[in-house]
Structure formats: C-alpha cells, structure tokens
C-alpha cells in the first residue's frame with residue numbers, strides 16, 4: 008500500500024538537499040515544481056479552503072527547532088520521550104486525528120533541511136549520560152511517504168551510529184520494504200498503531216489494513232528490528248472487549264513477543280474544538296456521540312470507570328500472552344496507573360528504568376534474527 012502524491016512543490020532553498028534530491032531523482036509519477044516563495048503556495052491553498060490536501064506535498068526549509076520533549080499533558084504521567092518533527096500533515100485521514108483542529112497548514116509539508124535536523128539530534132544527545140527515546144510521528148505518519156522522501160532511511164542510518172539513543176518510527180502504513188536491508192544496529196524500533204479491523208475500516212481512512220500492518224511488522228522483525236505497538240486510541244463500542252482481545256491474539260500469532268520493545272495503551276480523547284471538526288467532517292461517526300468527561304489537561308476522555316475497565320481487560324489479555332511484555336499508559340493519570348498496574352511511576356526516571364530494563368532483556372534474550380547483525 009503506497010500513497011502516491013500527484014504534485015510536489017520544492018522550496019528552492021532546499022532543492023539541493025537530501026529529500027529534494029531523492030524526489031527529483033525518483034519523482035514516483037508526481038509533477039514537480041521548484042518554487043522561490045513557498046508561502047505563496049500555502050496562501051493559495053489556504054484561500055481555496057481545503058482543510059486537508061492529501062495529494063500535494065510541499066518540501067520546505069524549516070527554520071525552527073526539530074526536536075522537543077513530548078508535550079505530555081497536564082496532570083498526566085509523562086514518559087520522558089523526545090519527539091523530532093520532520094513534517095506536518097498526513098496522507099491518511101483518521102477521523103479522530105487531532106491534526107484536524109491543531110494544524111492550520113493546508114498542505115502536507117515535509118522539511119527538506121534534513122541535515123539541520125540531524126545536527127540538532129547530535130547536539131542534543133552528544134556526551135549525555137542519558138538514554139534517549141526519540142520518536143517521530145507526532146504531526147505526520149513516520150513512513151507513509153517514505154518511498155518519496157527517504158527520511159526514515161537516513162534517520163535509521165544515523166541512529167545506528169549513536170550509542171545513547173533509540174529512534175521510534177510510528178506508522179499506520181506498511182511502507183517498510185526500503186528499510187529491510189539497512190544496517191540499523193538495533194537502534195530503531197518500528198512501531199505500529201493498531202486497532203481492531205472494524206475500527207480501522209470505519210475510522211482510519213486510507214491506512215493499511217491490520218493484515219498489511221502485521222505483515223510489514225513481521226518483515227521488520229525478520230530484518231532484526233525491534234517492534235512496538237500502540238493501542239491508541241482504544242475506542243469504546245459494543246463488542247470492544249472481544250475485538251481487542253482478538254487483536255492481541257492476531258498480533259502475537261504473527262509476531263515474536265521477545266522482539267516487542269513496548270506496547271502503549273491510550274483511550275480515545277480529544278481537545279476542545281476537535282469534536283466540532285470531527286462532527287462536521289465525519290457526520291456519520293459514533294466517536295463523539297458518547298458522553299465524555301473533561302480532564303485537568305482540558306481533553307475529553309471516557310469516564311474513568313470505562314477507561315479502567317478497558318485498560319485492565321487489555322492488560323490482562325496481553326499478560327496472558329507474555330507477562331514480561333512492557334506496557335505503559337499514554338496520557339493517563341496517576342490513579343489510573345495505580346488501578347491498571349498497581350504501581351505509579353514516581354517520575355519519568357522510574358519509567359526510563361523500565362524501558363531500559365526491557366531493552367536489556369531484548370538484547371539478551373531476543374536473539375537477533377535476519378539479514379543484519381544487531
């Protein structure tokens with residue numbers, strides 16, 4: 008499953024950079040135009056009123072900072088994660104996606120000054136006695152456009168040379184073929200957001216099917232990568248428990264638990280403002296029709312009894328597969344951690360120690376498989 012872009016604008020400031028050079032060498036059927044004033048292109052699309060242009064891409068010189076701490080959420084347990092952003096907007100159209108109300112950028116945009124991004128990662132991580140977990144995929148899917156951009160390939164190669172950082176690439180695509188033969192040295196975790204097939208079909212428009220995602224996950228597992236899964240957002244609907252349990256069974260009928268670095272759980276949530284956008288873009292959806300409650304971070308979530316019930320049920324199911332699998336909750340309160348795990352991480356450091364323990368377990372016990380040594 009490859010989402011091909013029809014038109015690509017390249018900011019002349021990055022026309023000789025690595026991303027643009029790759030696109031120019033292999034346009035993949037896209038019409039390409041180099042522009043001196045990318046702002047004018049954005050304005051033109053803004054005026055047309057299109058909220059999410061999915062077939063046009065702008066390769067842009069990003070002047071700001073690429074790397075930041077995960078913003079987390081007020082009053083929620085934070086897991087000391089760092090994020091790097093190499094683009095804005097997404098080719099997919101998940102009905103719950105927060106980008107719908109968060110970004111006012113009318114075009115999918117990829118930052119073409121990749122060397123600046125890499126330099127920033129080095130500056131941030133060099134000579135630090137800290138093991139960084141650095142993820143992508145906050146403002147865009149990490150792999151959906153990999154066949155055009157080659158950004159993940161470059162990042163994987165770079166992280167292979169870092170001894171205190173792990174890269175996590177999160178996706179809902181199956182776009183991994185170009186990454187299988189890379190010398191990743193075990194420093195990249197390939198992660199999939201997953202949901203039961205009925206949820207994928209109804210609200211994750213344009214994404215790879217569960218089968219396709221798991222097939223891709225198997226390919227990277229065989230290529231020696233660690234994998235990870237994010238059951239996020241977990242959605243509450245009639246029959247959820249059976250379907251989420253079947254999802255866990257399906258994942259572990261294909262994937263080796265000893266290669267799974269981590270699994271996160273997070274319930275469906277939305278910020279004020281997103282509900283209206285979701286209802287106007289996807290009026291038939293049930294997602295926002297149930298009663299939700301506003302948390303200290305301003306976001307609306309299911310009632311805590313519902314969240315607890317879902318997390319505990321899914322945790323028990325995962326434990327029944329392999330109780331050594333490392334699970335954590337994304338953007339959840341301390342009392343919820345206590346209820347689900349009978350444990351509250353006192354600080355991000357406690358959680359870091361758990362991530363590190365799992366990493367060491369995998370390095371020791373999950374024997375590398377596949378074409379490259381890790």
Ligand code: SF4
Pocket residue numbers: 096097098099100101103104105106145146147148179
């Ligand atoms: S894959 Fe992620 S970024 Fe893309 S539309 Fe879905 S939720 Fe949004």
